[in-house]
Amino acid sequence: MADAKAAVAEDADIEEGAEAAPEGAKKKFALPSMxxxxxxxxxxVVLLAAGGGYYFISHKHEAAKVEASTVKPAVFVDLPEVLVNLSNSGSERTQYLKIKIVLELPDQPMVAQITPIMPRVMDAFQTYLRELRPSDLDGSAGLYRLKEELTRRVNASIAPNRINAVLFKEIVVQ
Known part of the structure; x- marks a missing residue:
C-alpha cells in the first residue's frame, strides 16, 4: 500500500511538473515577446511624433509663405485736421485739442465707398472729441483708448465696411 501511495504521489508530481513546465515555458516565451x-x-510612438512634428512644421512654413504672398499693402486716407475745445469743469481755463488723423483701409476700392460718407465720420469725431476732458488724454493708455473709440465710431459710421485702424499724425492739447 505504501508503494501505491508513492506511485500516486509520483504520478501527481509528474502531472504537476508537466503542467508547470509548459507554464514556465509560456512565461519564458511571453516575457521576451512582451x-x-x-x-x-x-x-x-517616437516615429509618429517625429512624423507629426515634421508635418506641422512643414505646413506652418507653407501657410506662412501663402500668407506672405497674399498680404496686400494698406491704403491710407488723410482726414481734415480737427480742432475742438475739450470739456472742462467750469473753473478751469478752456483747453483745445488739435488732431490730425489717418484711416488705414484694407484695400483701394474702399476709398471710393467711404468718401461719400466722410461727413458722417467727421461728425462722429467732432461729437466724441468735444466730450473729452484733458485728463482722458493723459498718457499712452488715454491715447490708446481714444484710438480704439475712434476706430469703433468710424466702423459704426461706414458699416458694413470696416477700417483697419485709426492712426494719429499729430495730437496737440493746449
Missing amino acids: KVLMIGGAAL
Whole structure:
C-alpha cells in the first residue's frame, strides 16, 4: 500500500511538473515577446511624433509663405485736421485739442465707398472729441483708448465696411 501511495504521489508530481513546465515555458516565451512589443510600441510612438512634428512644421512654413504672398499693402486716407475745445469743469481755463488723423483701409476700392460718407465720420469725431476732458488724454493708455473709440465710431459710421485702424499724425492739447 505504501508503494501505491508513492506511485500516486509520483504520478501527481509528474502531472504537476508537466503542467508547470509548459507554464514556465509560456512565461519564458511571453516575457521576451512582451519586451519586444513594448520596445516596438515605443519606437512607433517616437516615429509618429517625429512624423507629426515634421508635418506641422512643414505646413506652418507653407501657410506662412501663402500668407506672405497674399498680404496686400494698406491704403491710407488723410482726414481734415480737427480742432475742438475739450470739456472742462467750469473753473478751469478752456483747453483745445488739435488732431490730425489717418484711416488705414484694407484695400483701394474702399476709398471710393467711404468718401461719400466722410461727413458722417467727421461728425462722429467732432461729437466724441468735444466730450473729452484733458485728463482722458493723459498718457499712452488715454491715447490708446481714444484710438480704439475712434476706430469703433468710424466702423459704426461706414458699416458694413470696416477700417483697419485709426492712426494719429499729430495730437496737440493746449
